[in-house]
Amino acid sequence: GENVEQHPSTLSVQEGDSAVIKCTYSDSASNYFPWYKQELGKGPQLIIDIRSNVGEKKDQRIAVTLNKTAKHFSLHITETQPEDSAVYFCAAMPGVDTDKLIFGTGTRLQVFP
Amino acid sequence: EPEVTQTPSHQVTQMGQEVILRCVPISNHLYFYWYRQILGQKVEFLVSFYNNEISEKSEIFDDQFSVERPDGSNFTLKIRSTKLEDSAMYFCASSNRLDNEQFFGPGTRLTVL
Numbered sequence: 295g296e297n298v299e300q301h302p303s304t305l306s307v308q309e310g311d312s313a314v315i316k317c318t319y320s321d322s323a324s325n326y327f328p329w330y331k332q333e334l335g336k337g338p339q340l341i342i343d344i345r346s347n348v349g350e351k352k353d354q355r356i357a358v359t360l361n362k363t364a365k366h367f368s369l370h371i372t373e374t375q376p377e378d379s380a381v382y383f384c385a386a387m388p389g390v391d392t393d394k395l396i397f398g399t400g401t402r403l404q405v406f407p
Numbered sequence: 408e409p410e411v412t413q414t415p416s417h418q419v420t421q422m423g424q425e426v427i428l429r430c431v432p433i434s435n436h437l438y439f440y441w442y443r444q445i446l447g448q449k450v451e452f453l454v455s456f457y458n459n460e461i462s463e464k465s466e467i468f469d470d471q472f473s474v475e476r477p478d479g480s481n482f483t484l485k486i487r488s489t490k491l492e493d494s495a496m497y498f499c500a501s502s503n504r505l506d507n508e509q510f511f512g513p514g515t516r517l518t519v520l
Contacts, residue, residue: 326507337411337498337511338450345507383450387507393438394452394463395509 296321296388300398307374308406315401317384318366326387327367328395329358331380338383342369374405409433411512413499419518420489428484428515430499439482440500440509441474443467450498456482457504489519 297320307313319327325346330338344351344358344367351358355374360367371378381402385395412431420426432439441453455462456474473485482501486493496516500509 328508330511335513337413337513340508340510343508385450392463393455393502393504393507393509394440394465395442395450396452397450399449 296324296386296396298384298386298396298398300384300401302401303399304402304404306404306406309374309376311374313369313371313374313378313403313405315369315382315384315403316366317368317386317398318364319386319396320365321386321388322362322365323389324365324386325390327358327360328385328387329356329369330383330385330397332383332400333380341382371403374403376405376407379403379405409435411499411501411510413497413512413515415515416513417516417518419520422491422519423488426486426489426517428486428497428499428517430482430484430501430512431480432482432499432501433510434480436501436503436510438462438502438504439474439476440502441484442498442500442511443495444498444514445495453484453497486517489517491519493517494519 300317328343332338357370381400384398414429439456444450454464454468496514498514499512502509
């Protein structure tokens with residue numbers, strides 16, 4: 295079945311710097327890749343997603359890239375702010391016959407003022 | 408903005424007891440999901456539900472688990488005889504499936520003693 299690996303597990307940056315989180319997936323049939331932000335005590339919040347027919351997507355300070363050949367996708371946050379501090383999860387939807395999400399292990403991002 | 412809601416926020420129960428976790432999905436969504444997150448671990452898929460029946464379930468979702476949509480707004484997860492290892496955050500999610508986006512509720516923390 296699908297397996298999603300995520301790195302790094304923790305990431306500390308200075309406010310204003312960029313942060314990059316990387317994920318790899320195993321199932322080449324995976325076609326949908328969302329990113330979720332989880333703040334303490336809350337549920338995962340969808341922040342951006344990308345589909346397998348697109349290589350890059352941007353929404354203000356966040357962007358996601360997808361390399362289907364290498365089976366990896368990345369989240370880029372520019373001009374980080376303290377409120378970006380949270381746990382970020384990548385996920386993959388393994389194929390057209392399912393809508394379950396397989397999650398990565400999460401990255402705890404800390405942005406220091 | 409419409410959101411998924413869940414009750415209770417925290418449930419404490421004795422091993423062997425039955426629990427029912429409740430969710431109110433986003434009103435125009437037709438696809439519903441339960442996921443769980445054991446403390447410090449990744450979010451794991453349990454079950455998906457559409458048109459009053461289970462679409463897909465994981466190996467975690469054994470005979471002790473059941474789901475139901477008892478009326479037009481609620482979606483429930485029942486654990487018949489809880490075990491210590493059922494202690495986790497349980498998240499409900501819903502989707503309109505048109506664009507694959509799944510929106511998560513704030514979760515119910517289940518503690519089995």
